[in-house]
Amino acid sequence: MSTARTSSRFTDALAQIGACGIFLFRIFAAVPRSLRYFKETIRQIWFVGAMSLTIIMTCGLFIGAVLGLQLYDVLSRFGSAAMSGTVVALALYRELGPVVTALLFAGRAGTSITAEVGLMRATDQIAAMEMMAVDPLAYVVAPRFLAGIVAMPALVCIFNALAILGAHVVCVSWLGLDNGTFWSNMTASVDVWTDVINGVWKSVAFGAVCTLIASFQGYTTAPTSEGVAYATTRTVVFSSIATLALDFVMTAFLM
Amino acid sequence: MAQRQSFQIGTGLFILLGFAALAYLATQTTSVANYSQGDSYMIKARFTNVGQLKLRAPVKIAGVRVGSVAGVVLEPERLDALVTLSIDKRYDKIPDDSAAAVFTSGLLGDQYVALQPGGSPDVFKNGDEVVLTQSSMQLEELIGKYLVGQGDSKPPAGKGDDAKPAAKP
Amino acid sequence: MGYASRMTAPVAHNAEAASADPLIRIRGLSTVLNGKTIFDKVDLDIPRGGVTAVMGPSGTGKTTLMRHITGQLAPDAGEVWVDGRNVVTLDRAALFALREKIGYLFQNSALLTDYSVFENVAFPLRQHLRLPEVVLRNLVLTKLQAVGLRGAVDLMPHELSGGMMRRVALARAIVRDPMLIIYDEPFVGLDPIALNQIVKLIRTLSETLGITSILVAHELSAVRRVADHIYLLAGGKIAAYGTPEELERGDTPWTEQFFTGAADGPVPFQYPAPDYAVELGLAEARR
Ligand SMILES: Nc1ncnc2c1ncn2[C@@H]1O[C@H](COP(=O)(O)OP(=O)(O)OP(=O)(O)O)[C@@H](O)[C@H]1O
Numbered sequence: 001m002s003t004a005r006t007s008s009r010f011t012d013a014l015a016q017i018g019a020c021g022i023f024l025f026r027i028f029a030a031v032p033r034s035l036r037y038f039k040e041t042i043r044q045i046w047f048v049g050a051m052s053l054t055i056i057m058t059c060g061l062f063i064g065a066v067l068g069l070q071l072y073d074v075l076s077r078f079g080s081a082a083m084s085g086t087v088v089a090l091a092l093y094r095e096l097g098p099v100v101t102a103l104l105f106a107g108r109a110g111t112s113i114t115a116e117v118g119l120m121r122a123t124d125q126i127a128a129m130e131m132m133a134v135d136p137l138a139y140v141v142a143p144r145f146l147a148g149i150v151a152m153p154a155l156v157c158i159f160n161a162l163a164i165l166g167a168h169v170v171c172v173s174w175l176g177l178d179n180g181t182f183w184s185n186m187t188a189s190v191d192v193w194t195d196v197i198n199g200v201w202k203s204v205a206f207g208a209v210c211t212l213i214a215s216f217q218g219y220t221t222a223p224t225s226e227g228v229a230y231a232t233t234r235t236v237v238f239s240s241i242a243t244l245a246l247d248f249v250m251t252a253f254l255m
Numbered sequence: 256m257a258q259r260q261s262f263q264i265g266t267g268l269f270i271l272l273g274f275a276a277l278a279y280l281a282t283q284t285t286s287v288a289n290y291s292q293g294d295s296y297m298i299k300a301r302f303t304n305v306g307q308l309k310l311r312a313p314v315k316i317a318g319v320r321v322g323s324v325a326g327v328v329l330e331p332e333r334l335d336a337l338v339t340l341s342i343d344k345r346y347d348k349i350p351d352d353s354a355a356a357v358f359t360s361g362l363l364g365d366q367y368v369a370l371q372p373g374g375s376p377d378v379f380k381n382g383d384e385v386v387l388t389q390s391s392m393q394l395e396e397l398i399g400k401y402l403v404g405q406g407d408s409k410p411p412a413g414k415g416d417d418a419k420p421a422a423k424p
Numbered sequence: 425m426g427y428a429s430r431m432t433a434p435v436a437h438n439a440e441a442a443s444a445d446p447l448i449r450i451r452g453l454s455t456v457l458n459g460k461t462i463f464d465k466v467d468l469d470i471p472r473g474g475v476t477a478v479m480g481p482s483g484t485g486k487t488t489l490m491r492h493i494t495g496q497l498a499p500d501a502g503e504v505w506v507d508g509r510n511v512v513t514l515d516r517a518a519l520f521a522l523r524e525k526i527g528y529l530f531q532n533s534a535l536l537t538d539y540s541v542f543e544n545v546a547f548p549l550r551q552h553l554r555l556p557e558v559v560l561r562n563l564v565l566t567k568l569q570a571v572g573l574r575g576a577v578d579l580m581p582h583e584l585s586g587g588m589m590r591r592v593a594l595a596r597a598i599v600r601d602p603m604l605i606i607y608d609e610p611f612v613g614l615d616p617i618a619l620n621q622i623v624k625l626i627r628t629l630s631e632t633l634g635i636t637s638i639l640v641a642h643e644l645s646a647v648r649r650v651a652d653h654i655y656l657l658a659g660g661k662i663a664a665y666g667t668p669e670e671l672e673r674g675d676t677p678w679t680e681q682f683f684t685g686a687a688d689g690p691v692p693f694q695y696p697a698p699d700y701a702v703e704l705g706l707a708e709a710r711r
């Protein structure tokens with residue numbers, strides 16, 4: 001009995017993943033058509049990216065500060081407090097920056113995409129567009145998808161920069177690490193390509209995955225308020241899982 | 256219409272901010288910051304063993320960075336490592352009898368090339384070769400030698416071993 | 425003439441009478457949704473130029489029929505010919521080309537909530553035509569004037585009442601002067617004055633521009649004034665067809681029940697359900 005239920009939940013999950021994959025291909029097919037609505041993409045970058053700046057910047061500052069605090073404490077036990085800045089930078093660029101930003105993004109922008117698209121579905125706006133011979137995939141979904149791909153790397157870079165600033169404030173201004181030591185150790189060990197740019201690639205992938213899941217959940221929601229609520233929840237859950245799983249895969253195979 | 260315009264400006268600013276952050280991260284917090292910014296000239300040095308010396312490792316005089324390693328290749332005939340050092344144009348008064356050595360920063364740190372200034376009135380020019388070189392200290396060798404009680408012998412990779420007559424082109 | 429004989433071939437007879445070249449010709453349409461038969465081999469013609477009303481009890485599939493006509497929903501069987509093309513077999517591009525010539529008023533307005541009233545009405549124009557801003561503005565204001573909402577041009581949809589939303593949606597449906605307009609319950613939520621104006625508007629559009637209109641509505645008095653023909657749908661079939669006067673004579677049980685509003689008759693008031701007494705646990709008592 002319970003195995004039957006488990007297996008049916010398993011097949012349900014598989015079917016969801018499959019439907020999501022097909023949806024991705026439909027988005028890809030719609031991207032060339034969506035170039036006609038380029039202004040819409042710009043507008044979405046504003047909503048998805050610029051509107052997320054506050055949370056991203058605040059969280060970046062605090063995460064950098066707390067990382068600096070913890071690492072300074074831990075590393076000074078080994079007499080390597082000078083490496084604090086380096087470790088903060090490496091941890092941020094390679095993992096924390098892209099992953100934390102993606103999780104915040106899923107909560108901030110992903111949910112709003114799902115709720116928006118879901119309500120458009122529930123109130124027949126999607127059907128109305130189809131009736132006006134406007135492809136909702138090209139007009140509604142693809143611009144959000146592109147916006148996610150563009151906005152996420154920018155957000156990650158901004159997040160990282162503020163986190164470094166936060167770590168600098170804590171380590172140098174507060175804990176008294178030498179300013180020159182902080183920077184020179186960092187510049188000696190951090191590489192542009194393997195650390196910074198790889199993190200940017202990760203963030204591009206996370207941006208695509210988060211907006212794909214968010215718009216898929218919104219587009220296929222049950223057309224009721226309850227359906228939209230469930231879809232929003234699923235967006236956060238699935239985006240987080242997908243982000244972390246993809247992060248592992250990308251780290252294992254690309255870095 | 257005005258509202259649309261402001262969206263576009265805002266989005267443009269946002270993307271610019273993203274690029275600015277990336278540029279900051281890439282140039283100020285990574286090894287790119289250490290690349291010699293201005294002009295530089297090349298000198299060569301041969302070592303029997305460079306250890307873990309990597310491309311872009313720093314070149315230092317008196318502990319101050321003056322350039323970086325621009326190339327490490329094996330010379331096919333003499334079977335020693337030919338290292339190209341890129342030195343900042345600013346430091347154009349390095350005597351041509353200076354010696355080069357591969358050192359390790361700290362016990363287990365990264366390796367770098369140290370130049371010990373000589374006393375010659377002539378200075379290095381582009382393409383010159385460093386005559387006196389000292390190879391990398393191999394920790395394993397050191398430990399091995401001290402374990403078998405040869406503490407009184409010469410340093411494992413001493414100058415005498417390595418110093419080779421310059422083969423000036 | 426009993427209604428049984430009328431039921432056997434009412435459409436074939438009327439279709440010939442209506443027009444040799446109908447705008448919409450539906451043949452053998454069958455649809456099952458969630459195990460419920462919505463349409464059972466329905467044949468139906470809608471002539472060019474007139475106003476055809478589709479009436480029927482709630483939940484018979486009037487909206488579903490409109491979705492078949494516009495290709496939003498594929499039927500399980502049958503052909504749906506619109507302007508000489510079978511929408512069931514059309515590909516996406518051809519379907520979109522056809523839809524550009526159809527105005528559709530959704531049952532629940534379906535205004536784009538992000539855009540103002542003006543942008544909502546301008547939306548179909550902006551998407552498909554490159555009009556100078558002045559021309560576009562004039563067109564939009566004309567249509568809004570026709571539905572009495574020119575003053576609301578800068579409001580957002582959430583600032584409108586339900587009846588105002590329907591009128592904006594109506595303006596959007598007619599803004600491109602399509603060949604076919606489908607009104608899915610245009611009179612819902614309208615006060616008598618607005619209703620009167622909309623009735624006149626539908627009539628005017630049909631008479632002056634020769635636009636074919638399909639009107640789904642429950643308000644008998646309004647339908648009587650505006651429709652040339654009425655289809656009465658019930659139980660997955662066409663229960664009656666004719667001019668308003670013909671149907672009002674009520675010479676079949678279907679029309680009689682529908683137009684007098686009786687709960688008992690060939691059209692069940694209840695959605696199909698198990699026996700009421702059994703479900704309430706009174707089966708014993710009943711026996
Ligand atoms: N997406 C759907 N899935 C399953 N069943 C549906 C769906 N849409 C409609 N139905 C069913 O089809 C039937 C007809 O629905 P439809 O909306 O066409 O009715 P209607 O004639 O327009 O009613 P009303 O006058 O109340 O608008 C209903 O019984 C409904 O239960």
Ligand SMILES: [Mg+2]
Binds near residue numbers: 486487488531608
């Ligand atoms: Mg309906």
